[in-house]
Amino acid sequence: MSSSTAAPGSGPLTEAGPLSLCAREPRVPADRLVAEMVPPPRFDAVRFATYIPDPNQPSQTEAVRVLEGFTAGLGAAQASGGGRRGFLGLGRAKAPRTPAGPRGVYLDGGYGVGKTHLLASLWHATPAEPSRKAFGTFVELTNLVGALGFQQTVQTLSGHRLLCIDEFELDDPGDTVLVSTLLGKLVEAGVALAATSNTLPGKLGEGRFAAADFLREIQGLSAHFRALRIDGEDYRHRGLPEAPAPFTDEEVTKTAYATPGASLDDFPQLLGHLAKVHPSRYGALTDGLKAVCLTDVRPVPDQSTALRLVVLADRLYDREVPVLASGQPFDRLFSEEMLNGGYRKKYFRAISRLTALARDAKGLVAS
Numbered sequence: 001m002s003s004s005t006a007a008p009g010s011g012p013l014t015e016a017g018p019l020s021l022c023a024r025e026p027r028v029p030a031d032r033l034v035a036e037m038v039p040p041p042r043f044d045a046v047r048f049a050t051y052i053p054d055p056n057q058p059s060q061t062e063a064v065r066v067l068e069g070f071t072a073g074l075g076a077a078q079a080s081g082g083g084r085r086g087f088l089g090l091g092r093a094k095a096p097r098t099p100a101g102p103r104g105v106y107l108d109g110g111y112g113v114g115k116t117h118l119l120a121s122l123w124h125a126t127p128a129e130p131s132r133k134a135f136g137t138f139v140e141l142t143n144l145v146g147a148l149g150f151q152q153t154v155q156t157l158s159g160h161r162l163l164c165i166d167e168f169e170l171d172d173p174g175d176t177v178l179v180s181t182l183l184g185k186l187v188e189a190g191v192a193l194a195a196t197s198n199t200l201p202g203k204l205g206e207g208r209f210a211a212a213d214f215l216r217e218i219q220g221l222s223a224h225f226r227a228l229r230i231d232g233e234d235y236r237h238r239g240l241p242e243a244p245a246p247f248t249d250e251e252v253t254k255t256a257y258a259t260p261g262a263s264l265d266d267f268p269q270l271l272g273h274l275a276k277v278h279p280s281r282y283g284a285l286t287d288g289l290k291a292v293c294l295t296d297v298r299p300v301p302d303q304s305t306a307l308r309l310v311v312l313a314d315r316l317y318d319r320e321v322p323v324l325a326s327g328q329p330f331d332r333l334f335s336e337e338m339l340n341g342g343y344r345k346k347y348f349r350a351i352s353r354l355t356a357l358a359r360d361a362k363g364l365v366a367s
Helices: 030-035 056-081 115-125 138-148 150-158 173-188 211-223 249-258 265-272 278-285 303-318 344-364
Strands: 104-109 133-137 162-166 190-196 225-230 263-264 289-296 324-328
Touching: 030 138, 056 104, 056 115, 056 190, 056 303, 104 115, 104 173, 104 211, 104 278, 115 133, 115 190, 115 263, 133 138, 138 162, 138 173, 138 278, 150 173, 173 190, 190 278, 211 225, 249 289, 249 324, 265 289, 265 303, 303 344, 324 344
Parallel strands: 104 190, 104 225, 133 162, 162 190, 263 289, 289 324
Antiparallel strands: none
């Protein structure tokens, strides 16, 4: 991956100067894509025991109970050796029996109710070596197929006990057919599935493309999962103070120069750069960053740009990278039309996560 300490539109800075996201064009090899299919740093230490259900939302307590039972079932399957390799994992895999009924759980709910926390807890609790369970976002999964090819992806993941898919969203018909076929193959191989989304599996694609034309594929996806609804308010803002107002350009720039490992970019230029980098590489784009500093934040101009920004916000949140910004507040990034459209839940999630990261960044500014 290449990076530079040159700020956009300026000459070289000193070694102590900030980095620039716009100067980074990461290339991610396929083996890294597979190796990094684990919960992101923010969720390294989460467990079912660290999830604190809202006492006013019984569905949250029920979700923990169901997922712990699901994990126990995976442990029982491992003990029986059904559909798995011979003694000590050696030898050829036994032909798995196609399980009757749903082979996975699907966590549906609003943003900020702890779905990713629960999904990562399930990954950690599953009795299998890390190399035999995978965790990734929907974008990362589809990119893996692009990097390895469909057959190699099936072969690579078929030896897994569990596949966790975070932020499961279908934004185009091609993804619908691809993922439906892939998950069907993995279920046949005995792989258990778990996913999170803000959309019920039977409603995937609604408001985004002609979902009715792909109803069979969507229904096929739905048949793999037991849907588990999780109600509640966004925990990131539960009992917390309001996010700080945007800072001035001078404050953001000064903080970027004073913070080792910080990046500094003009927001409109960054949006333009994101169009040149595949969203699956946005995680690599943030490698090594301790803070992201942005000047001139303003509403995004169109939906394609907005969706790329959502992915970047997710990766920054996963990696706990504070975001310091000048210009417009984050709750003005998306137009009313966007917030009322088919991707509204993605946009609200991005606002929620960026607001949390802006709160984290407040302590970086010198008083």
